[in-house]
Amino acid sequence: MSILPKPTLLNVVIVSPALAAANNGNWQTAQRYARLLRAFCRVRIVQRWDGSESDDVMIALHARRSYESIAQWHVRHGTRGLIVVLTGTDLYRDIQSDPQAQQSLRWAHTLVVLQSEGVQAVPESFQAKTVVAFQSTTTRQTLRKTPRYLRAIMVGHLRPEKSPRTFFQAARQLASHGDIQLQHVGGEHDPELAQLAHQTAAECPNYVFLGARSHEATRRLIQRAHVLVHPSVMEGGAHVVMEAICSGVPVVASRIPGNEGMLGHDYAGFFPTEDAAALAEVLLRLRRDASFYAQLMAQCALRAPLFAPAREQERLITIVQQSFLS
Incomplete structure (x- = not known):
């Protein structure tokens, strides 16, 4: 430099x-x-x-x-x-x-x-x-994660652009998999989506809606997760993607230009936009296939210097x- x-x-x-x-x-x-x-x-x-x-x-x-x-x-x-x-x-x-x-x-x-x-x-x-x-963002220590379950976190306010419905639907498809936990941080900006978030939390024990949190608290939650899920349909360059990468947390993201520009075209952790079944399959693969998880970790580590x-x-x-x- x-x-x-x-x-x-x-x-x-x-x-x-x-x-x-x-x-x-x-x-x-x-x-x-x-x-x-x-x-x-x-x-x-x-x-x-x-x-x-x-x-x-x-x-x-x-x-x-x-x-x-x-x-x-x-x-x-x-x-x-x-x-x-x-x-x-x-x-x-x-x-x-x-x-x-x-x-x-x-x-x-x-x-x-x-x-x-x-x-x-x-x-x-x-x-x-x-x-x-x-x-850019600060680098945080990569924490050791429990092998007992996979904790996936979505960070995004309840707005259509963030596609929280995809996350809700994936939670329902993974409801029988007690070893995959889904957390969601975000403000209740859209009343209909807020209602769906609370309904999903009530009906799916693997999904927890945490609501709005401070930036520092959100970064700590990302740091403790196994993977960040970023299902947006529209992004200019999401803060949470780089914050996860710089905390040693791999990302699973919708294949939209804003995410490709952050993660690279050849990133292995993409899923088709608004495809909840595909998202659920990627999370299942991460839980079952340690080599896949290691691949995403390595790819994210290569992107970290950009931020x-x-x-x-x-x-x-x-x-x-x-x-x-x-």
Whole structure:
């Protein structure tokens, strides 16, 4: 890793549609960006830009939801210093049809995607100004796991994009397998899905719905699990995937571009999107086949260096400097 020169001290404003109370991916990204940039910049996080004349660079999370701040910045500064970070709903939904999200793409100096497949989802005319910046997390000790059962954890709020129904259905298919335990962490954002979660917990003794937990508590739960299950139908680059990998916990994930960009095309732990039977089969194989579990562990270990904080910090500083100077 090269040693970064001390850049000109810039004032950076991070616009995040979600703040600390939401405890979601946008907030985790905003908080981490601020921490990584503060060694080189003055940084603040806002939900909506206040028009401060002292700001040199804006990092806007979400092309559609941060549109008003992006538009206000463009009126004052044009494209200079305007960085737009594209989320999963941006990449795989909003920029296809939403006029405001599309306008944000035009105005941005730099577009940032969070995994290697993200560039291909950006319209071709904007790919030249699109860069990949893998997110990062701290490494945690790999804990020894009991051989008496397989504990699989899903971390995802109850939202359709996270496909919790796939996890509920897999729990029902595995109900007769007492040696496979399923835990679920997530806030009750959708009332219908919340009802299904509680119903599944009442009817399937192998499924436990833990509800919303703090980020630290969630990381400890991931660390103690044998495997993370990530069944989303739409992701820009999930925090929980890298947090599992950097805790020595392998991942079983839906085969969508956002997960392939995090785990690699040849990863052996994918299952077809929204296919609960296939997910159940993968978990059964992990329980029965130690060599398969070891394969996923080894593949995840090879991806771990992508999520190193120093790597993300260097990438972010370069992006910030270039957006302001060019």
